[in-house]
Amino acid sequence: MTGPEIAERLLRGELFALSRLISWAENAHPAFADALAAIYPRVGKAWRVGVTGPPGAGKSSLSNELVAELRRSGSTVGVLAIDPSSPFTGGALLGDRIRMEERTKDTGVFIRSMASRDGHGGLARAAVDACDVMDAFGFGTVLVETVGVGQSEYDVVAATDTVVVVLCPGAGDGIQALKAGILEVADVLVVNKSDLDGAEQLMLDLEDALRLRSIRRDGENSWDVPVVACSSHQGTGIDALRRAIEGHRAWLETRDLVGMRSHKRVQQVRRIVRERLEDELWGRHDDGSLESSLRASRTPYDVAHEILEPVLSSIHVAGTGRAEAGHAESGHAGSGHKGVRS
Amino acid sequence: MTGPEIAERLLRGELFALSRLISWAENAHPAFADALAAIYPRVGKAWRVGVTGPPGAGKSSLSNELVAELRRSGSTVGVLAIDPSSPFTGGALLGDRIRMEERTKDTGVFIRSMASRDGHGGLARAAVDACDVMDAFGFGTVLVETVGVGQSEYDVVAATDTVVVVLCPGAGDGIQALKAGILEVADVLVVNKSDLDGAEQLMLDLEDALRLRSIRRDGENSWDVPVVACSSHQGTGIDALRRAIEGHRAWLETRDLVGMRSHKRVQQVRRIVRERLEDELWGRHDDGSLESSLRASRTPYDVAHEILEPVLSSIHVAGTGRAEAGHAESGHAGSGHKGVRS
Numbered sequence: 001m002t003g004p005e006i007a008e009r010l011l012r013g014e015l016f017a018l019s020r021l022i023s024w025a026e027n028a029h030p031a032f033a034d035a036l037a038a039i040y041p042r043v044g045k046a047w048r049v050g051v052t053g054p055p056g057a058g059k060s061s062l063s064n065e066l067v068a069e070l071r072r073s074g075s076t077v078g079v080l081a082i083d084p085s086s087p088f089t090g091g092a093l094l095g096d097r098i099r100m101e102e103r104t105k106d107t108g109v110f111i112r113s114m115a116s117r118d119g120h121g122g123l124a125r126a127a128v129d130a131c132d133v134m135d136a137f138g139f140g141t142v143l144v145e146t147v148g149v150g151q152s153e154y155d156v157v158a159a160t161d162t163v164v165v166v167l168c169p170g171a172g173d174g175i176q177a178l179k180a181g182i183l184e185v186a187d188v189l190v191v192n193k194s195d196l197d198g199a200e201q202l203m204l205d206l207e208d209a210l211r212l213r214s215i216r217r218d219g220e221n222s223w224d225v226p227v228v229a230c231s232s233h234q235g236t237g238i239d240a241l242r243r244a245i246e247g248h249r250a251w252l253e254t255r256d257l258v259g260m261r262s263h264k265r266v267q268q269v270r271r272i273v274r275e276r277l278e279d280e281l282w283g284r285h286d287d288g289s290l291e292s293s294l295r296a297s298r299t300p301y302d303v304a305h306e307i308l309e310p311v312l313s314s315i316h317v318a319g320t321g322r323a324e325a326g327h328a329e330s331g332h333a334g335s336g337h338k339g340v341r342s
Numbered sequence: 343m344t345g346p347e348i349a350e351r352l353l354r355g356e357l358f359a360l361s362r363l364i365s366w367a368e369n370a371h372p373a374f375a376d377a378l379a380a381i382y383p384r385v386g387k388a389w390r391v392g393v394t395g396p397p398g399a400g401k402s403s404l405s406n407e408l409v410a411e412l413r414r415s416g417s418t419v420g421v422l423a424i425d426p427s428s429p430f431t432g433g434a435l436l437g438d439r440i441r442m443e444e445r446t447k448d449t450g451v452f453i454r455s456m457a458s459r460d461g462h463g464g465l466a467r468a469a470v471d472a473c474d475v476m477d478a479f480g481f482g483t484v485l486v487e488t489v490g491v492g493q494s495e496y497d498v499v500a501a502t503d504t505v506v507v508v509l510c511p512g513a514g515d516g517i518q519a520l521k522a523g524i525l526e527v528a529d530v531l532v533v534n535k536s537d538l539d540g541a542e543q544l545m546l547d548l549e550d551a552l553r554l555r556s557i558r559r560d561g562e563n564s565w566d567v568p569v570v571a572c573s574s575h576q577g578t579g580i581d582a583l584r585r586a587i588e589g590h591r592a593w594l595e596t597r598d599l600v601g602m603r604s605h606k607r608v609q610q611v612r613r614i615v616r617e618r619l620e621d622e623l624w625g626r627h628d629d630g631s632l633e634s635s636l637r638a639s640r641t642p643y644d645v646a647h648e649i650l651e652p653v654l655s656s657i658h659v660a661g662t663g664r665a666e667a668g669h670a671e672s673g674h675a676g677s678g679h680k681g682v683r684s
Binding site (some may be wrong): 033050268295313 | 375379380382383600601607608610614616623624629635637639641642643644646650653654
């Protein structure tokens with residue numbers, strides 16, 4: 001099936017096409033780009049919400065309830081759950097996931113999980129592509145849930161419109177979150193398991209940290225991050241969380257939403273370029289060939305230089321417009337290459 | 343000062359040259375590659391130990407004591423401490439660091455910290471370069487300490503010879519470490535603050551997890567990861583930790599140490615290539631120009647394709663050897679580019 005064919009089926013509302021296109025995104029299928037181009041005019045209507053936080057903060061249960069709350073408020077929801085790849089966790093997360101799958105009896109909800117793989121950007125690229133597909137399909141909200149541990153997971157949530165960071169009392173999670181800089185990315189903070197001891201203290205700590213940040217940033221024209229208390233156990237706070245997300249949306253919509261999204265989308269261009277270049281380069285220079293080069297007593301910079309030389313020449317030529325790509329001149333290469341011997 | 347000049351001063355034992363070359367590594371100075379080439383024959387004698395673990399596990403105190411223990415056992419030590427960049431943590435870490443600085447009265451110890459920056463490989467590249475410099479300078483042990491939170495930090499420790507993962511009881515750290523897959527990279531596990539409640543349980547849990555892993559891996563010819571109990575408070579376990587590191591070294595030395603190191607070094611080649619290419623590409627295609635391209639209703643793949651086309655042509659040509667870099671032909675480009683429209 002070609003990209004435009006499957007795109008047409010997606011736009012007709014076929015779930016088969018939705019699933020297939022997300023798989024294409026995940027597997028970096030060569031026809032995905034054509035399919036995306038065909039559905040791209042329909043991308044941009046959904047509100048994208050990222051949910052992240054340290055392991056054990058209860059993100060899956062919270063997401064599950066947030067989906068129910070969004071449904072009650074009339075929005076359809078596409079969910080993308082990013083599972084860590086560690087074999088140690090497969091079981092535990094699957095348990096959470098099964099609870100979430102209860103929602104799938106509802107046709108206004110679509111749930112898809114995606115494995116967290118290596119740390120070099122392929123995951124975030126695929127996740128954003130999958131969100132585009134769900135967006136074009138017509139979901140009102142696209143919810144992306146990740147475990148907030150790695151750079152890829154961070155990149156995934158940073159690409160959404162509203163980032164919800166979930167913490168819970170105890171376990172030093174609040175402090176750890178501060179250390180990991182997770183606050184920097186939050187648009188809404190949730191203190192989950194708010195019926196537990198220490199929840200109030202955590203809320204105070206977070207509000208202090210936010211105040212400190214707002215002073216540092218001069219406070220001007222910036223979003224005032226709300227801290228919401230939720231308890232899955234007691235079933236409280238979910239409506240407040242939905243309202244906080246809506247509040248952030250309303251705030252963004254009176255500002256430069258298009259600009260903000262286009263700014264975030266630049267990262268997707270970079271991820272595609274990065275992934276494609278690495279596939280190409282390391283397909284041609286595999287571990288074995290690099291190891292042999294290194295064993296000839298050459299430094300990593302020497303070996304890197306050899307790989308880079310033809311590539312940099314072409315970039316220099318394309319950049320200066322002095323020649324067509326078909327007749328690259330290498331005259332620019334070799335002078336002042338930062339960190340690479342010439 | 344040229345690369346070879348500063349290299350010569352490093353080989354003469356000048357601390358000034360040691361500091362300067364690490365700064366060059368950190369700032370991706372253009373002359374670093376030449377300096378490294380000049381000192382490279384002296385790289386490879388030091389034993390490199392990575393110390394990592396979740397925030398709050400007491401890594402800095404432990405590293406401090408490990409340095410003292412290594413000095414007692416007769417080794418000189420170069421320390422590279424990777425600090426997270428979050429403004430929230432600067433203070434706390436600095437406190438730890440000051441304690442460590444006590445060691446600097448000893449001329450057999452050199453301590454250098456390096457800021458943890460963005461997540462795209464520059465840190466790990468610079469850290470490995472800095473280790474090479476300390477190694478060539480002549481330290482018997484090079485110790486790298488990172489907070490085990492991000493991909494970059496993971497990459498840094500994964501590049502060392504012996505990886506020590508530090509956990510402590512309470513705070514669910516053991517479970518979190520399992521979730522984050524941190525065990526996968528450990529050659530030695532430390533249960534720190536072993537005088538606290540729960541330490542024994544954590545040791546049992548870790549030993550169980552290791553046993554499970556060893557069964558999955560068939561157990562054949564693999565290193566049996568020891569779990570060492572340490573308490574900075576009581577001053578116990580540090581000698582056992584040193585012996586565990588020495589044990590791992592002895593084990594590796596009877597196996598393919600050269601192959602293992604060369605295998606890890608391949609990653610350094612990739613990091614250099616990646617960093618250099620990204621500097622070049624994004625220097626030429628900045629946020630503003632990418633945003634304008636995207637606003638013309640084009641997908642990220644369309645924009646990526648335009649950037650990639652000349653670069654991929656040159657890789658194809660260089661790879662097939664059909665033409666000199668100076669006369670690249672673009673005939674190969676545009677067909678079957680995975681994930682990029684043609």
